[in-house]
Amino acid sequence: MSKEPRKEEFKKAWKEQERQKLIASIPMSHQDLRDLFSHLDRESAPQCDHTLRETIEFLQKRGLEVGRIVPWLREYGGYCDCEVIYNVDDKFGEIVGR
Numbered sequence: 001m002s003k004e005p006r007k008e009e010f011k012k013a014w015k016e017q018e019r020q021k022l023i024a025s026i027p028m029s030h031q032d033l034r035d036l037f038s039h040l041d042r043e044s045a046p047q048c049d050h051t052l053r054e055t056i057e058f059l060q061k062r063g064l065e066v067g068r069i070v071p072w073l074r075e076y077g078g079y080c081d082c083e084v085i086y087n088v089d090d091k092f093g094e095i096v097g098r
């Protein structure tokens with residue numbers, strides 16, 4: 001039996017559940033997602049033009065499912081290339097090993 005207060009236990013379990021949900025939602029391989037973040041975050045990246053241009057280019061180059069991945073990015077606040085870094089990387093970066 002754990003000596004942790006029940007509240008902490010619940011919190012932990014809930015957090016783990018949320019994490020599992022996030023992991024299950026990712027519509028591409030972790031490797032591809034990590035590479036996408038690195039690609040958008042690279043030093044020579046052009047300034048964001050408030051579209052997902054760079055993101056979509058990357059997905060197409062890899063032959064990934066743009067039609068599934070773009071709505072997923074938006075769901076997590078990634079409406080343009082820089083928001084993918086600010087919002088989506090923030091939430092999923094650690095999961096995919098950034």
Ligand SMILES: [Zn+2]
Pocket residue numbers: 048049050051080081082083
């Ligand atoms: Zn932007």
